[in-house]
Amino acid sequence: MPTTKPNILFIMSDDHGANAISAYGSRLASVFQTPNLDRIAREGVRLNNCHCGNAICTPSRATIFTGQHSHINGVRTLSDSLDTEATTYPKMMQAAGYQTAIFGKWHVHSEPQGFDQYYVLPGQGYYSNPFFIGPDHDWGESYSHSDPGGDRHEGYVTDLVTDFTLDYLKNVDKDRPFMVCCHHKAPHDDFEYHPRHEYMFDGVTIPEPDNLWEDHSRRDPCTRHYGTSVSDRNPFRNAIIRMSQPDYVTGQLDVTGLDAEGRTKAAYQKYLKDYMRTCAAIDENVGRLLDYLDGSGLAENTLVVYTSDQGMFLGEHDYIDKRWIYEEALQMPMLVRLPGEIPAGSQNQDLITNVDFASTLLDYAGIASDPGMQGRSFRSNLQGQTPEDWTDAIYYRYWMHMTHHHNPAHYGIRTQRYKLIHFYGLPLDATDALPYSTPPGWELYDLEKDPDENHNVYSDPEYADVVEKLKARLFELKAELGDEDEKYPEVMALPTR
Incomplete structure (x- = not known):
């Protein structure tokens, strides 16, 4: 007989800002829709105050797996590796009888632990014809993006990660609970979208955030722009400079004859269009997963989570990238569905962080949280029942x-x-x-x-x-x-x- 413990499908993208999911209703929703992600929100709950504790890829992922802040799990920067001896929620689920797997972006450097199956990108990985590595890979070897080893697959990375996840779902033992992580590389920069999305924004002008033109003199001196003329706008990780290179992956940005304001406007339009084209493939592939769950009869007993390892600046404050504590980077989108338990079409305003994810997923699996985990299950919050002693900060x-x-x-x-x-x-x-x-x-x-x-x-x-x-x-x-x-x-x- 099928288990009553829920299956778990944990879908995580990289640098997907809540502003680029139409269910969140930002200025971008007027020009860009994400119907499949919106479907999770419509059939479950949308979290409006979910945050990361360190807005950079590797540390955030380590926190999600361990339920610990960066200073405890030892992964504080992009260069740090997750200790293979660390206690993680996949290890605990595997030990409790769950079937476990991960496909896509791993990016905590050490060999994945706690998974019956894994097939992951080396480092950031490629968008087109990417390499994947599995248990036969020598994790003691160093690798580079140009020659990472592993198996090369023809196709687009977002489609391929979904293909591997679907193959797993189709062959998993339906009489035992499973937990599968579908981790997308997209929409991490540079935004190499699939050719099928080349023309989706033709004739469309993307609305600018009001604070694209923010006067940074209102900030403390510690966060004002330093080092270049203000006519170049934000000098750090500058999108204008980057996209104006002849070999830029989606084509060179032409700023010939434009003044400072014109360069900023042109860069903003290209940056946003490339980004949202990349996000479009995520939405399509989330739809493929949801359709399979429905068609296979798994949907009723599968917890579906969609999130990102952190948010992303999309021109707000004249910023790109993440890293800052400001809302666009701090906020993680999170949409969660479990029919019969999570009220459809609901919203949650509670303060939640990625340090809480491990305890929450373990709670759904009927497993007590490890004493070393610093987070707390927000399962009852997702049902609209916030504990009276929930955190205030x-x-x-x-x-x-x-x-x-x-x-x-x-x-x-x-x-x-x-x-x-x-x-x-x-x-x-x-x-x-x-x-x-x-x-x-x-x-x-x-x-x-x-x-x-x-x-x-x-x-x-x-x-x-x-x-x-x-x-x-x-x-x-x-x-x-x-x-x-x-x-x-x-x-x-x-x-x-």
């Missing part, structure tokens, strides 16, 4: 210093109304070759009055009491989670702590 920390990736290191908390951030990106030595530095500082945003985070009110006397209370809560939370600054003398030494 979430903690975030980005560790990668700007000498490598152009963002100041920082930590902070977000409550339902406020966001307090401490930027401690260490000031560069005066002899450093880079022409910019990041002085330490603070920012505070009132998300009720300023949801787009355009006005830093940290120094506003009206918010003095708010600052005091939020600082106390921030350092209380840091102590609870074991991430106290006393461990890092260079941070303690900063004058504005």
Whole structure:
């Protein structure tokens, strides 16, 4: 007889901002629809306050698997590897009798553990004709994107990851519960879309966010633009420069004869269109998975989760990429469906982070959370029953210093109304070759009055009491989670702590 424990299909993309899912109703919904992702929201719940604790790929994925913050699981940056001995929810499910598998992007460097089957991309992987590696791969070998080893498959990566997932679903033992991770590379940059989407935005003008033209002088000096003329807009990971190269993957952006404003507008249109074309393939392939679940009779007993490892800036604040604690990078889209338990068409406003994912998935599998996990199951929240003692704040920390990736290191908390951030990106030595530095500082945003985070009110006397209370809560939370600054003398030494 089929098990009563639910099957789990965990679909995760890379850098898929909630603004690019039409169920979230952003400015982009008027020009870009995601009907299959919207279907999960329509038949389940849409989470509006789901966040990551470190908005960068490898650390976020490690947190999802371990249920631990970066400073505990040891994966703080893109260079860190997940310890193969770490306790993870797939290991625990496998030990409890679940069939487990993962297909697609892995990106925590060490060999996958806790999976009966895996077939994953080496590193970032390719969009076109990608390599995949399985258990026969020598994980002691180094590999590069140009020669990663493994098996090369003809086709488009989003389609192929879905093909492998569908093959697994078709052959899985239907009398035992399964947990399968379908992890897409898309829409990570550079946005190499499938040719079938080449013309989908012909004649369409993508709406600009109001703060594409943000006046950064309103920010604390620690987060203003440094190092180039303001006429080039954001100098860090600059989309104009990148897409103007002759070998850019989707064709060179022509900015000949354009002034600074014209270059920004042209780059924005290309960047957004390429990005959403890449997202279109994700939506189509999510539809393939949902259709199979329906046709096979698995839908009624399968928990379907769609999320991304973090959000993505799509021109907001004149930014691309992620990394910052600001909402567009911090927010993870999350859509969840389980017929008969999760109310269809519902929304959830509770503060949830990716550190909670492992405990929640284990809860659905009937497995007690590991004592070392720092998250908490939000299964009852998904049913519309928020525990009275649910958290009032979430903690975030980005560790990668700007000498490598152009963002100041920082930590902070977000409550339902406020966001307090401490930027401690260490000031560069005066002899450093880079022409910019990041002085330490603070920012505070009132998300009720300023949801787009355009006005830093940290120094506003009206918010003095708010600052005091939020600082106390921030350092209380840091102590609870074991991430106290006393461990890092260079941070303690900063004058504005």
